[in-house]
Each structure stands twice: as C-alpha cells, then as structure tokens.
Amino acid sequence: MDKLRIQGGRALHGSVAIAGAKNAALPQLAATLLSPHPVELANLPDVSDVANMLTLLEQYGARIVRTDRDAIIDAGPARPAETGYDTVRRMRATVLVLGPLLARFGEARVSLPGGCAIGARPVDMHVSALSALGADVRVEGGFIHARAPKGLRGNRLVLPSPSVGATETAIMAATAAAGETEILNAAREPEVIDLAASLGAMGAVIEGAGTHRILINGPASWRPAAHRIMPDRIEAGTYAIAAAITGGQIELSGARLEHMASVVQALELAGARVWPGDRGLVVSGDGALRGTDVTTEPYPGFPTDLQAQFMALMTQADGASMIRETIFESRFMHVPELVRLGANIRLQGRTAVVRGGARLHGAQVMATDLRASVSLVLAGLIAEGETVLNRVYHLDRGYEQLDLKLRRCGAQIERAAQ
Ligand code: UD1
Numbered sequence: 001m002d003k004l005r006i007q008g009g010r011a012l013h014g015s016v017a018i019a020g021a022k023n024a025a026l027p028q029l030a031a032t033l034l035s036p037h038p039v040e041l042a043n044l045p046d047v048s049d050v051a052n053m054l055t056l057l058e059q060y061g062a063r064i065v066r067t068d069r070d071a072i073i074d075a076g077p078a079r080p081a082e083t084g085y086d087t088v089r090r091m092r093a094t095v096l097v098l099g100p101l102l103a104r105f106g107e108a109r110v111s112l113p114g115g116c117a118i119g120a121r122p123v124d125m126h127v128s129a130l131s132a133l134g135a136d137v138r139v140e141g142g143f144i145h146a147r148a149p150k151g152l153r154g155n156r157l158v159l160p161s162p163s164v165g166a167t168e169t170a171i172m173a174a175t176a177a178a179g180e181t182e183i184l185n186a187a188r189e190p191e192v193i194d195l196a197a198s199l200g201a202m203g204a205v206i207e208g209a210g211t212h213r214i215l216i217n218g219p220a221s222w223r224p225a226a227h228r229i230m231p232d233r234i235e236a237g238t239y240a241i242a243a244a245i246t247g248g249q250i251e252l253s254g255a256r257l258e259h260m261a262s263v264v265q266a267l268e269l270a271g272a273r274v275w276p277g278d279r280g281l282v283v284s285g286d287g288a289l290r291g292t293d294v295t296t297e298p299y300p301g302f303p304t305d306l307q308a309q310f311m312a313l314m315t316q317a318d319g320a321s322m323i324r325e326t327i328f329e330s331r332f333m334h335v336p337e338l339v340r341l342g343a344n345i346r347l348q349g350r351t352a353v354v355r356g357g358a359r360l361h362g363a364q365v366m367a368t369d370l371r372a373s374v375s376l377v378l379a380g381l382i383a384e385g386e387t388v389l390n391r392v393y394h395l396d397r398g399y400e401q402l403d404l405k406l407r408r409c410g411a412q413i414e415r416a417a418q
Contacts, residue, residue, distance in 0.1 A: 103176035125166035154179030291319030
C-alpha cells in the first residue's frame with residue numbers, strides 16, 4: 001500500500017487539467033447495461049473507482065474496448081450474473097447497476113455496497129424507487145434482490161430527500177419502464193444532468209434533469225451512442241483550495257464556472273480571487289484568508305464532497321468559521337487528523353468550529369475516506385516539515401494522479417511504497 005510524503009511550505013503555481021467527473025462516469029457506466037448496443041464514453045477519469053466499475057461490467061459479460069480515457073462498452077452480451085462481493089464492497093456506487101440490470105433482464109441480485117466509511121449510507125430510497133416502478137425488492141443476507149418478471153411500469157415517485165444515487169437509479173430504471181415516470185424532489189446535481197444526456201444519446205426520452213421534477217417516457221428505443229463525461233467539479237474545487245491555502249495561483253483547465261457557483265462564492269468570501277481564464281477558471285490566493293461559514297447542501301448548495309478540503313483551508317483563516325454537514329451524519333473523520341497536524345477544531349454535533357490561524361506541523365496521518373484523505377494532503381502542503389499520508393488507495397479511488405498534478409504546480413510530494 002502506497003503512502004504520500006509531503007514537505008509543506010510551497011505556494012503552488014501552474015495549470016491542472018481537470019479530469020472527467022468520477023461521479024458522472026460511474027452512473028453512466030452502469031447505464032450502459034440498459035442497452036444492447038455499444039456506448040462510447042469519452043473523458044473517463046483514470047481512477048480506481050472507474051476501473052472497478054469497468055471490471056464489474058465485464059463480470060456481467062459486457063465487452064469493453066479501452067483507449068486512454070475513452071471506452072466503448074458493448075453490453076449486448078451482458079447477463080445478470082451474481083457479482084462477487086469483492087468488487088462491490090470496494091465502492092458504494094456499485095448499487096447503481098441494480099436499476100439497469102432489473103430494467104433490462106427483469107431480475108437482479110447485487111451485494112449491498114461498501115465504499116467510504118461516511119455514515120450508514122442506506123439504500124432504502126433506491127429500493128422504494130424500484131418498488132414504485134413495480135419491482136419486488138428484498139434486502140436479505142447482505143444482498144439486494146429485485147424482480148420484475150412482467151417488466152417495470154412508469155409511475156410517480158416522490159423521493160423523501162433529493163438523493164443523487166436514488167435519483168439516478170430511478171431515472172435508469174424508468175427508461176425501460178412502460179409509460180411515463182415522474183420523479184419529484186429529484187436531485188439537481190450536474191452529474192444527474194450528464195447522466196440524462198448520456199441516456200438521451202442512447203435513446204431514452206428524459207425531460208427536466210437539473211430540476212426537482214424529471215419526466216421519463218419509456219420504454220426507450222436503444223441505439224448506439226457516444227457521450228463525453230463532464231469535468232469533475234469536485235477535483236476542480238480541490239485544486240482551487242490548494243491554490244488558496246498555499247497562497248499560489250492555479251488554472252483549472254476545463255473546469256466549468258456554472259457548476260461551481262457555491263464553491264466560488266465561499267472561496268471569494270474567504271478572500272481568494274477566482275476568474276474565468278481561456279481554458280477554465282483561475283484561482284489565486286495571494287491575500288489574507290478570512291473565516292467563512294459553510295453549510296453542505298444538495299446542489300446548488302456547497303457540496304459535501306468539498307467540506308473536508310474547505311475545513312483544511314479554514315484552519316489558515318483569520319478568525320473562526322463554522323462548517324456544518326447536513327448530507328452525511330458522520331463525515332468528520334478528517335477532524336482528529338487535522339487536529340494532529342495542529343489545527344484548532346471543535347466538533348459540536350454536525351458542526352465543526354474551526355479557529356483559524358493555526359500553525360500546522362507535519363505528522364503521520366491517515367484517513368478512511370476519499371475527501372478526508374485529500375484534506376490532509378492540502379493541510380500537508382502548508383504544514384511545517386514532513387506530513388506522511390498513509391492508505392493512499394482512498395485517494396486513488398477518486399483523484400487522477402494527484403501527486404503528479406500537485407508536483408507539476410511546485411509541491412514537494414512523493415509517493416512511496418509502504
Ligand atoms: C453521491 C456521490 C458522493 C456525494 C453524494 C452527495 C456518487 C458516486 N457519489 O453519493 O460523492 O458525497 O452523492 O452529494 O455520485 N440516503 C438514504 N437512503 C438512500 C440513499 C441515500 O438515506 O437510499 C442518504 C445518504 O445516507 C446520505 C444522503 O441520503 O445521508 C445523500 O446521499 P446520496 O445523495 O444518495 O449520495 P450518493 O448517491 O451515495
């Protein structure tokens with residue numbers, strides 16, 4: 001297992017090519033199981049979650065031709081085999097194959113998902129969405145077993161809260177259901193819009209993605225398709241914070257301002273400057289940082305996937321800030337580790353109170369989730385001396401060549417075998 005060694009204290013300057021979005025790629029890969037025709041997905045990020053999802057599709061019998069960042073997935077020969085726990089336990093997103101398999105084959109049995117250790121992360125909304133479309137779904141013995149021998153029927157679904165994954169499961173299953181499906185209180189994340197665009201290219205008829213009300217008219221007439229995955233707004237936000245925390249300047253090549261309004265607003269309130277460049281966004285952190293409160297919310301609010309990184313930034317601000325997590329109940333694993341580096345953070349339920357201006361000192365740290373891990377890297381970039389981050393595989397799940405991209409901007413960061 002690799003680890004990262006970081007020597008802190010360098011301002012980062014340079015340009016980072018933002019990869020395709022992991023959280024857009026995963027559902028779109030799962031969606032290829034719906035169609036008997038090949039789907040070409042371009043701009044796939046080179047991260048292990050995507051590699052795992054491709055392996056899973058192969059286990060179902062899909063044929064995959066991969067060239068660099070593109071893949072042609074032909075799920076024509078796919079069959080609903082039972083998947084090994086091993087592939088599925090690695091990431092929660094494998095639950096996304098349930099809807100497509102059920103929709104296409106009338107039956108699916110998928111192991112309950114694993115993934116980041118950020119709270120209970122139940123699948124009840126996925127289950128009730130599929131039930132509302134006419135499936136008989138049971139969760140037993142660590143598996144989710146869904147059956148719809150007579151096919152799925154369109155229906156009106158009201159999600160209790162706008163879960164991204166449950167919205168995606170509902171959309172994918174509804175594309176193959178007969179008649180109209182209406183999803184109310186749908187998630188509005190750009191990744192949901194990108195999934196709808198990809199499914200649209202494949203032959204599905206979907207309206208309203210990006211709003212709270214999505215309409216799907218099924219069943220789709222599938223056809224061969226090609227789609228380019230949107231840029232990763234969370235990766236872009238992470239490098240934006242890297243620029244701000246080190247007092248440097250980074251161009252986020254390919255990033256889209258329209259996906260990042262709440263993040264840009266928080267960065268500007270904190271004292272960073274952000275402006276559109278020729279190839280994306282430029283973020284500069286050459287002034288003093290101010291304590292800025294953020295609350296994580298469903299899109300277009302501040303993303304939970306940038307909460308840990310923003311907290312690392314706030315350890316360096318003048319004054320205090322309150323960071324409230326409303327999406328996941330226990331997404332604060334980075335707090336004790338940031339404190340080990342010298343941060344002054346106190347937890348009060350779902351709120352972290354960060355007193356800024358702390359001098360961080362390098363230490364051995366470790367995290368059990370992807371975004372928590374990267375927040376420790378950001379802290380390491382400004383800590384005095386050496387920070388050693390163990391368990392780098394969490395980072396590799398979702399950040400493409402993180403150490404290389406940071407090194408190219410002037411960071412002193414090396415990967416070493418444990
Ligand atoms: C996706 C993202 C993840 C991000 C999250 C919130 C992917 C692959 N992952 O995860 O990076 O942090 O959105 O933006 O896209 N919930 C239930 N029952 C369910 C489903 C969810 O109670 O059936 C709860 C979850 O425990 C959580 C909240 O709803 O508290 C939001 O989860 P959800 O939006 O579904 O997140 P994911 O799709 O898992």
